[in-house]
Amino acid sequence: MKYCMQCGSEYQEGVTECADCPGSALVDAEAMRQRHIPLPGEGETRKFVRAATAEDPFTAEDYVRLLEIQRIPVFIRPRRSGSVDVLTTGALEPWWEIMVGEEYLERAVQLIAQEKRQLEATSAEAALAAEEEERETEGSVPPGSL
Ligand SMILES: [Zn+2]
Incomplete structure (x- = not known):
């Protein structure tokens, strides 16, 4: 799974760009965690x-x-x-x-x-x-x- 660094949307492997955020990078879950960006469905409470x-x-x-x-x-x-x-x-x-x-x-x-x-x-x-x-x-x- 890949995630949009801007909006957090989830994408299949192979997708390179978020449909909602042109130009934004898609990264894996580990990179999202490093950046403290909540993943969808992980129950992250940080706002x-x-x-x-x-x-x-x-x-x-x-x-x-x-x-x-x-x-x-x-x-x-x-x-x-x-x-x-x-x-x-x-x-x-x-x-x-x-x-x-x-x-x-x-x-x-x-x-x-x-x-x-x-x-x-x-x-x-x-x-x-x-x-x-x-x-x-x-x-x-x-x-x-x-
Ligand atoms: Zn996005």
Whole structure:
């Protein structure tokens, strides 16, 4: 048996793609367990809730790595804006849900908020460094040579 990593649907061996989730990988039960994704009919009681959203897959994967280090059950669910968003933004942008085990929600939200602040600080630092470099380049031109 193979399972869809996104919706958990069960498939016969030989099927390569979930009918409901185009592009999603089908994996075996062992891989599903490693990812803490409940299998159909196994009586798994863990509920997954959304801890955060990401606007690109790299950020989403970054969050997942972060949470996996803390042994928090987590998986990514790709989404696309519905018709409501098309009306408000005019774009059909994909986004990603970071789903975590319900009992880990608070911790996951905290960790992601921390990571977000760090990412923002890093990009602010990079912008500052670029600015400084620019100033240095300008300063290297001897006055009066223009
Ligand atoms: Zn699926």
